[in-house]
Amino acid sequence: MVMYMTDLYETEEKIKDVVMLAARILLEAGAEGTRVEDTMTYISSALGYKGSNSFVTNTVVTYLLHNGTHPRIYRIQTRDTNLIRISETNRVSRHIVSGELSLDEAWEKLNYIDEAIDDHPLPFKALAGGMVGLSFLYLQGGMMIDVPTAILAGGIGYFVTEYISKKVETQFIPEFIGSFIIALLAAFGHMLIPGGELSVIIISAVMPIVPGVLITNAIQDLFGGHMLMSITKLLEALVTSFGIGAGVATVLIFL
Incomplete structure (x- = not known):
């Protein structure tokens, strides 16, 4: 027994x-x-x-x-x-x-x-981030002259965001700094290669760090009746989006 x-x-x-x-x-x-x-x-x-x-x-x-x-x-x-x-x-x-x-x-x-199953290397993810920026530039009807700026801003901004998130435990700070870098690079690239639209470049380049999966999961939890999980994820996505907007706005204020 x-x-x-x-x-x-x-x-x-x-x-x-x-x-x-x-x-x-x-x-x-x-x-x-x-x-x-x-x-x-x-x-x-x-x-x-x-x-x-x-x-x-x-x-x-x-x-x-x-x-x-x-x-x-x-x-x-x-x-x-x-x-x-x-x-x-x-x-x-x-x-x-x-x-x-x-x-x-x-x-x-x-x-x-x-x-053993780890994430993809950070340089590879940064390259993918640049391709995401290029894709959204195309979807928004961006100009060919803005392609290098969108790729560089999206890739470097995503790299900075991911790197800081691994070093700093505080939430939302990486997104703020990453979006700040993206807006800064987009503005600098727009000055060097004029003729395109700065707003389209910035919107395209910040897309890799937008919390899309978080928002999608929050909606799925909402439909599944998991109200607490849905609300917390929606709030996290909201604050993250605010951090991204604040980083971009900080650059635009001084332009």
């Missing part, structure tokens, strides 16, 4: 470890709250615990396997957008539900996702 209780306790602790790790990876990678809670419920149900409870915000994960066990609480310190991590974690979850993975195998795969 004692051996059975010990084995049951160890199994339940391992289940909680797997569920919490999956939830942490998803939230830190930018997944919406409804996805995270559904994933935790699916894994628990597949492993025989259909009465589990989970509650997720953008900063905290709370999980209860059943009424006779201690709850788990984890504070989310960092948040980013990494669709590869979300996709791979969802794949592990589906394999657990279908019975293709054991608990230990799922734990190993989730640890691999957490430790």
Whole structure:
């Protein structure tokens, strides 16, 4: 009897470890709250615990396997957008539900996702940011003469924003500085190569740092009935957008 209780306790602790790790990876990678809670419920149900409870915000994960066990609480310190991590974690979850993975195998795969699957290198992301700026310049009917300025401003601005966000824990400061640099480069480029539209260049170049995924996730959580998560993400997106606008306005005031 004692051996059975010990084995049951160890199994339940391992289940909680797997569920919490999956939830942490998803939230830190930018997944919406409804996805995270559904994933935790699916894994628990597949492993025989259909009465589990989970509650997720953008900063905290709370999980209860059943009424006779201690709850788990984890504070989310960092948040980013990494669709590869979300996709791979969802794949592990589906394999657990279908019975293709054991608990230990799922734990190993989730640890691999957490430790080995990293984001793209910052220079590559900066290049992609420049291409995003170029795309929005085209969508807004920008002029060919503004292409170099939009690419450089978008790429360098995104690089600065990402670099500062890794060094400074304070929210919204990286976006303010990044948008300030973008507006400064756009104004300088417009002076060197006149003839285009400064407003179109700035709008195009700031698009890589606009919190589009955050807004999309907030709307998804709203439709999913996760009101607290939706409101906090909308507020975060609002303040981030304000920081971007303030950085651009600071430059334009002195022009």
